[in-house]
Amino acid sequence: RKEVEQDPGPFNVPEGATVAFNCTYSNSASQSFFWYRQDCRKEPKLLMSVYSSGNEDGRFTAQLNRASQYISLLIRDSKLSDSATYLCVVRLEDTGRRALTFGSGTRLQVQP
Amino acid sequence: DAGVIQSPRHEVTEMGQEVTLRCKPISGHDYLFWYRQTMMRGLELLIYFNNNVPIDDSGMPEDRFSAKMPNASFSTLKIQPSEPRDSAVYFCASSPGEGREAEAFFGQGTRLTVV
Numbered sequence: 001r002k003e004v005e006q007d008p009g010p011f012n013v014p015e016g017a018t019v020a021f022n023c024t025y026s027n028s029a030s031q032s033f034f035w036y037r038q039d040c041r042k043e044p045k046l047l048m049s050v051y052s053s054g055n056e057d058g059r060f061t062a063q064l065n066r067a068s069q070y071i072s073l074l075i076r077d078s079k080l081s082d083s084a085t086y087l088c089v090v091r092l093e094d095t096g097r098r099a100l101t102f103g104s105g106t107r108l109q110v111q112p
Numbered sequence: 113d114a115g116v117i118q119s120p121r122h123e124v125t126e127m128g129q130e131v132t133l134r135c136k137p138i139s140g141h142d143y144l145f146w147y148r149q150t151m152m153r154g155l156e157l158l159i160y161f162n163n164n165v166p167i168d169d170s171g172m173p174e175d176r177f178s179a180k181m182p183n184a185s186f187s188t189l190k191i192q193p194s195e196p197r198d199s200a201v202y203f204c205a206s207s208p209g210e211g212r213e214a215e216a217f218f219g220q221g222t223r224l225t226v227v
Contacts, residue, residue, distance in 0.1 A: 034215075042220070043203060043218035043219060043220050043221055044155070044203075044218050045218070046215045046216070087155070099145055099157045099160045099168065100145070100157070100205075100216055101157070102147075102154060102155040103154070104154035104155075105154065
């Protein structure tokens with residue numbers, strides 16, 4: 001079983017739509033959670049961290065459910081520029097395991 | 113700051129040749145990571161360093177791969193001998209040492225093709 005699992009998509013949505021991505025992680029000791037965005041043929045870049053209480057950044061809302069080991073990302077009012085691959089990322093904080101573990105990504109295509 | 117700098121951006125080499133990928137992390141970052149990305153396997157951690165010391169190399173696929181960090185501003189990933197299945201995009205990333213939420217910053221990657 002993969003440590004971080006995501007639906008690969010693609011999600012094809014019209015401009016202005018609301019779209020949600022989900023992600024599950026297998027290691028209950030994971031302590032930090034993120035969403036990264038990766039454009040085609042570019043490097044991954046941090047979109048937002050995910051906090052236990054849920055957090056929002058403009059049109060983006062992230063949620064964490066530790067009991068279910070589940071993370072979500074909601075994008076409201078989709079823009080063409082939101083088209084990218086969204087990577088769910090977790091990190092253990094125990095000694096010797098501080099690296100990020102990435103999901104395979106969910107591809108989003110926003111259409112005019 | 114220029115960000116994480118990787119070189120070369122593209123590398124095409126013949127099977128059996130030695131390949132060396134280079135990375136300059138962001139100044140002041142204590143952690144350096146090497147990742148490999150393929151369509152089939154996504155982003156995989158190969159190895160990471162803390163204060164120039166290798167901490168976890170369990171992701172290094174086999175003895176053909178080696179990584180060094182001789183100082184805080186430079187790291188190399190070497191493949192010898194290279195094989196076609198090593199073809200991938202190799203990313204270097206760095207991260208500050210403090211803070212649970214410390215972000216990892218990625219370089220632009222090296223696209224390696226082994227023919």
